[in-house]
Amino acid sequence: xxxxxLTEKTDWAFxxxxxxxxxxxxxxxxxxxxxxxxxxYTQYFDYPVTMVMRLLQAGQKDTILKSKAIWLCATxxxxxxxxxxxxxxxxxxxxxxxxxxxxxxVSEKNVQLFYDSFLDSMKKHGxxxxxxxxxSYKMKSGQFMADAxxxxxxxxxxxxxLRSKSIKGADKVAQIFNRFQEKAKKHG
Ligand code: SF4
Ligand code: SF4
Numbered sequence: 001x002x003x004x005x006l007t008e009k010t011d012w013a014f015x016x017x018x019x020x021x022x023x024x025x026x027x028x029x030x031x032x033x034x035x036x037x038x039x040x041y042t043q044y045f046d047y048p049v050t051m052v053m054r055l056l057q058a059g060q061k062d063t064i065l066k067s068k069a070i071w072l073c074a075t076x077x078x079x080x081x082x083x084x085x086x087x088x089x090x091x092x093x094x095x096x097x098x099x100x101x102x103x104x105x106v107s108e109k110n111v112q113l114f115y116d117s118f119l120d121s122m123k124k125h126g127x128x129x130x131x132x133x134x135x136s137y138k139m140k141s142g143q144f145m146a147d148a149x150x151x152x153x154x155x156x157x158x159x160x161x162l163r164s165k166s167i168k169g170a171d172k173v174a175q176i177f178n179r180f181q182e183k184a185k186k187h188g
Contacts, residue, residue: 004051010059018056022095028085029053035079035089045069049079049089056092065100071108073097113140123177126170130160 019025029050036048046068047055055064064070070093079089106112117136121129138144154160167173 004047004054006055006058006060008058008060008062011061012059014061015056015059017099018092018095021098022088022092024088024092024095026053026056026087026092028087029057029083030085032084034082034084038078038082040076040078041072041074044072049073049093052093052096053087053089056096062105064096065103065105066107068107069093070096070100071106071111110141110143113137116140119177123174124166124170125164126167126173127165129164131162132164134160 015026031050031054033050035053036042036050039045039049042048047063049069052064052067052069073090073093075090075094077090079093080087080091083089100106101112114133114137117133117140118128120136121127121133125132138146
């Protein structure tokens with residue numbers, strides 16, 4: 001784990017931006033560590049979630065937006081559930097990913113590609129088509145052989161279908177995506 005880096009000048013505008021976009025107040029965090037204690041992915045993070053909160057309070061924008069932690073977070077919401085100050089920490093992590101993406105500072109490109117493939121599938125079928133996501137992710141990432149040994153196991157258990165099935169009303173789901181994408185374009 002890296003040591004905490006508070007050498008950046010405090011970016012007050014960034015703190016305010018995260019507050020506005022997440023609807024959460026990071027200043028309420030008193031560093032109890034409950035979030036990190038329950039985080040199932042903390043061993044993979046470069047900064048544990050408690051430290052992300054501290055970096056945020058100190059307005060260390062670049063350090064946070066370029067961190068791996070915000071992309072390796074699985075949005076399991078354990079941190080949110082455990083926070084004694086009722087901060088929706090998982091939502092803050094989500095907000096930080098959105099800002100990092102908007103500013104072109106994504107550290108874990110393959111995670112972003114996976115999200116894109118997942119959302120494309122939702123938009124197209126109104127539900128997840130696992131094989132489609134898998135193929136799309138592998139094409140975009142070039143990771144053709146990663147986890148290939150798992151394929152026969154999940155296929156033999158019927159967990160992944162080769163044929164896509166769209167839900168009734170998939171077009172309505174696509175409209176939700178379109179509305180959101182239009183709104184996102186307007187807000188830059
Ligand atoms: S939501 Fe993310 S940061 Fe919070 S506990 Fe889960 S993996 Fe960790
Ligand atoms: S659980 Fe809440 S108060 Fe405690 S360190 Fe995490 S965010 Fe801060």
